[in-house]
Amino acid sequence: MTEQEFQMLVLKELRGLKDDIAGLKTDVAGLKSDVAELKEGQKRLELGQDKSEAFHRQSINRLNNLETKVDTLIESNGQEHRQIIEYLMDMKENQKSIHEILGRHDADISTLFRRYANRA
Secondary structure: OOHHHHHHHHHHHHHHHHHHHHHHHHHHHHHHHHHHHHHHHHHHHHHHHHHHHHHHHHHHHHHHHHHHHHHHHHHHHHHHHHHHHHHHHHHHHHHHHHHHHHHHHHHHHHHHHHHHHHHO
């Protein structure tokens, strides 16, 4: 191989390397762009996740408040039911007393009726 052929071969290889390097530069620029897009997408995902977590915390707080209110309502209703039952028990006792009094009055009326009926 002559020196000129060798130089041409080296020059051809250098041009190939130069083309390969230019292709690599283009590929690296594309990768940089893709990475930038991925970073932007990750930021949007993180922002969405932060919003989701905030909504979740707010929902838990609202649920806890609701649970507290329901517990208070149940306790309040339990007290009212106990008061109603006590009131009904008192009414039942009063009714028994009234029934006894009426029974005595009936007996007294019957006695008085017999006394005065026998006189006539």
